[in-house]
Amino acid sequence: MTSKNTSEKPWGGRFHHTTNNSVEKFTESVSFDYRLYRHDIMGSIAHTRMLMKVGVLEEDESNTIIQGLEAIHKEIEAGDFQWKMELEDVHMNIESALVQKVGDVGKKLHTGRSRNDQVATDLRLYLRDEIDQIRGSLQKLMGAICNLAESEAQTIMPGFTHLQVAQPVTFGHHLMAWFEMLKRDDERMVDCRKRVNSLPLGAAALAGTSYPLDREYTAELLGFERIAQNSMDAVSDRDFVIEFCSAASIIMMHLSRFSEELILWINPMFGFIDIDDAYCTGSSIMPQKKNPDIPELVRGKSARVFGDLMAMLTLMKAQPLAYNRDNQEDKIALFDVIDTLHGSLEIYAGMIPEITVNRDAMLNAASQGYATATDLADYLVKAGMAFRDAHDAVGKTVSYAIENGKALSELTLDELGEFCPNLNEDIYQYLELNGSVNARDIIGGTAPAQVRNAIASGREYLKGIQ
Numbered sequence: 001m002t003s004k005n006t007s008e009k010p011w012g013g014r015f016h017h018t019t020n021n022s023v024e025k026f027t028e029s030v031s032f033d034y035r036l037y038r039h040d041i042m043g044s045i046a047h048t049r050m051l052m053k054v055g056v057l058e059e060d061e062s063n064t065i066i067q068g069l070e071a072i073h074k075e076i077e078a079g080d081f082q083w084k085m086e087l088e089d090v091h092m093n094i095e096s097a098l099v100q101k102v103g104d105v106g107k108k109l110h111t112g113r114s115r116n117d118q119v120a121t122d123l124r125l126y127l128r129d130e131i132d133q134i135r136g137s138l139q140k141l142m143g144a145i146c147n148l149a150e151s152e153a154q155t156i157m158p159g160f161t162h163l164q165v166a167q168p169v170t171f172g173h174h175l176m177a178w179f180e181m182l183k184r185d186d187e188r189m190v191d192c193r194k195r196v197n198s199l200p201l202g203a204a205a206l207a208g209t210s211y212p213l214d215r216e217y218t219a220e221l222l223g224f225e226r227i228a229q230n231s232m233d234a235v236s237d238r239d240f241v242i243e244f245c246s247a248a249s250i251i252m253m254h255l256s257r258f259s260e261e262l263i264l265w266i267n268p269m270f271g272f273i274d275i276d277d278a279y280c281t282g283s284s285i286m287p288q289k290k291n292p293d294i295p296e297l298v299r300g301k302s303a304r305v306f307g308d309l310m311a312m313l314t315l316m317k318a319q320p321l322a323y324n325r326d327n328q329e330d331k332i333a334l335f336d337v338i339d340t341l342h343g344s345l346e347i348y349a350g351m352i353p354e355i356t357v358n359r360d361a362m363l364n365a366a367s368q369g370y371a372t373a374t375d376l377a378d379y380l381v382k383a384g385m386a387f388r389d390a391h392d393a394v395g396k397t398v399s400y401a402i403e404n405g406k407a408l409s410e411l412t413l414d415e416l417g418e419f420c421p422n423l424n425e426d427i428y429q430y431l432e433l434n435g436s437v438n439a440r441d442i443i444g445g446t447a448p449a450q451v452r453n454a455i456a457s458g459r460e461y462l463k464g465i466q
């Protein structure tokens with residue numbers, strides 16, 4: 001359906017017919033980019049102030065525009081604003097409402113600006129705030145991990161390689177491995193934020209503008225650390241979105257690994273932990289079930305975030321300079337990543353304190369897998385044997401112990417002596433789990449003293465960034 005009408009759209013001047021209805025539906029973005037309203041208005045206010053500073057707007061014009069924008073902001077917050085699909089996007093909805101509210105002077109707002117540099121600015125302002133929120137949740141989770149690690153600093157559990165019992169570790173140590181991953185994630189977010197924090201305004205459509213804009217001043221008003229140095233790059237660059245989605249994907253990958261472990265540990269066959277009912281769900285058919293749906297969903301949601309990263313890379317890969325409408329799709333992926341990541345971090349931060357630990361089950365599992373065999377080999381090496389020979393001797397000892405259904409610490413000195421020469425009574429303190437764990441008293445090791453150091457420096461890190 002087309003009919004003659006040129007006046008409604010801000011870009012309608014050269015058009016003779018109104019937009020086809022299905023084209024309006026297909027091209028609109030306001031249904032999702034309305035989320036940028038706060039940052040859109042913030043950017044417009046800064047642009048207006050700058051226009052006044054450089055003499056493009058009179059003071060009263062600037063004041064009227066700013067008051068109008070502030071009133072629109074309030075209306076949106078109060079839920080009284082009418083979003084119109086036919087006005088395409090958040091930018092044109094707000095601009096048109098401004099003109100309606102303050103009259104013709106509102107039409108001066110867009111001087112020296114294009115939606116191309118406007119949307120890039122909005123997105124950067126928006127993402128910068130979201131990164132700060134996400135870091136808040138990430139740090140909350142890191143704090144919760146430190147707390148649990150502290151109460152479990154000397155809880156012994158099996159450490160695994162190949163998901164087979166390898167060597168005993170402390171649960172606190174295992175938890176602090178998660179902390180390390182999240183700390184790198186936090187650092188990645190800080191790094192990503194630096195490149196987000198650059199001002200595109202002034203690039204206009206693609207080539208810059210002939211108005212004497214003071215870009216430094218706009219940047220200062222909006223808290224941007226730098227100004228985009230090439231107008232064509234400024235309007236088309238979405239590296240910052242890709243970088244964020246990539247850092248977010250790494251976080252989701254980490255959360256997915258945590259999830260996998262929690263799912264295993266809550267299984268009664270492991271029985272290492274329990275998660276409070278408040279963070280579990282049941283089965284509609286099997287009354288006995290208590291399912292770890294939160295970790296499962298976080299593991300599952302990581303798939304969508306990775307998909308969004310792929311979508312962003314694919315969105316950008318064949319785009320010629322400068323702005324192309326393809327870029328409108330960036331928000332769908334970005335918003336999904338932000339929501340999913342933020343939601344997952346928040347739920348995790350709430351769930352970690354609800355974990356109860358079954359220390360007996362952990363100890364029992366660690367006792368069963370000949371987890372101190374390496375300690376026996378190390379003992380022999382310290383008594384002068386070559387490591388490969390020691391490895392072989394201990395292998396034979398373990399095989400004997402399995403055949404006789406005994407733990408290593410249950411073998412007599414004579415039995416041990418069959419395979420391992422030069423052993424003294426003191427060997428038992430190494431074969432015992434506590435001895436094994438305490439012996440790994442090296443920076444980064446599993447000894448409780450080291451775990452406490454790691455917790456202390458973890459807390460220092462968290463304090464330093466607040």
Ligand code: ARG
Binds near residue numbers: 029
């Ligand atoms: N809604 C558009 C987007 O998200 C805003 C920029 C439109 N620019 C244009 N030249 N049509 O990318």
